Amino acid sequence: MQDSFDITTLIFLALAVFVIWRLRSVLGQKTGAERSPFKPLDRSRTEPPAGRQEGDNVVRLPGADRAQPADRGQAAVAEVRDWRGIAEPGSAVARGLEQVVQIEPAFDPRAFVDGAKSAYETIVIAFAKGDRKTLRTLLSREVGEGFERAIGERERNRQTVETTFVSIDKAEIVAVDVRNRVAQITVRFLSNLITATRNAEGAVVDGSAETVVEVPDVWTFARTLGSRDPNWQLVATEAGN
Numbered sequence: 001m002q003d004s005f006d007i008t009t010l011i012f013l014a015l016a017v018f019v020i021w022r023l024r025s026v027l028g029q030k031t032g033a034e035r036s037p038f039k040p041l042d043r044s045r046t047e048p049p050a051g052r053q054e055g056d057n058v059v060r061l062p063g064a065d066r067a068q069p070a071d072r073g074q075a076a077v078a079e080v081r082d083w084r085g086i087a088e089p090g091s092a093v094a095r096g097l098e099q100v101v102q103i104e105p106a107f108d109p110r111a112f113v114d115g116a117k118s119a120y121e122t123i124v125i126a127f128a129k130g131d132r133k134t135l136r137t138l139l140s141r142e143v144g145e146g147f148e149r150a151i152g153e154r155e156r157n158r159q160t161v162e163t164t165f166v167s168i169d170k171a172e173i174v175a176v177d178v179r180n181r182v183a184q185i186t187v188r189f190l191s192n193l194i195t196a197t198r199n200a201e202g203a204v205v206d207g208s209a210e211t212v213v214e215v216p217d218v219w220t221f222a223r224t225l226g227s228r229d230p231n232w233q234l235v236a237t238e239a240g241n
Contacts, residue, residue, distance in 0.1 A: 096176025128163035158200035216240025
């Protein structure tokens with residue numbers, strides 16, 4: 001019995017050694033350099049990492065924030081805010097344009113000036129012709145009432161106005177004001193016109209039908225920023241110098 005017991009014990013010991021050797025060959029040995037499969041990122045702090053909020057399961061890679069759409073939008077705004085040829089850096093006009101862009105990033109001051117020039121010519125010609133329908137879409141109520149009084153008086157006196165645009169030599173933004181999302185932008189125009197007022201008999205009673213005159217005007221346009229209506233309205237006029 002003793003010999004049998006010893007032989008059986010030896011057999012089991014041999015089997016145990018064999019099994020252990022096979023397991024080590026298949027699984028390998030720990031070296032201390034293994035990374036825990038449950039902690040791919042080693043964080044020693046208990047608070048959420050930078051760029052991560054409580055309950056946020058996404059860990060943003062370093063520098064990833066720079067690629068976010070918001071930052072790309074800021075880059076686009078920075079490009080729009082190149083005011084060269086429109087306003088001096090640090091000037092009141094530049095600061096006002098900054099306010100406009102903060103509310104409406106797509107605002108382009110150069111496109112605005114081009115539109116203001118077009119509106120200026122359209123309004124002057126419409127006023128000369130007494131085109132109330134066109135004026136109604138481009139003028140504020142108060143300015144429209146002033147134009148209406150002038151046209152009405154001219155009609156009562158049976159006078160007509162002939163106006164020909166020769167050129168618009170200058171259109172520059174001279175003031176910008178933003179209050180309660182309403183922007184007012186003032187533009188100084190310098191144009192060359194041929195304008196004459198004739199009486200009922202056709203005689204020129206004001207201006208000249210042949211002479212080109214230089215006309216300075218200062219007009220203010222307004223619009224509620226962020227509104228669906230893209231149109232600016234003329235809200236004030238004054239003679240320039």
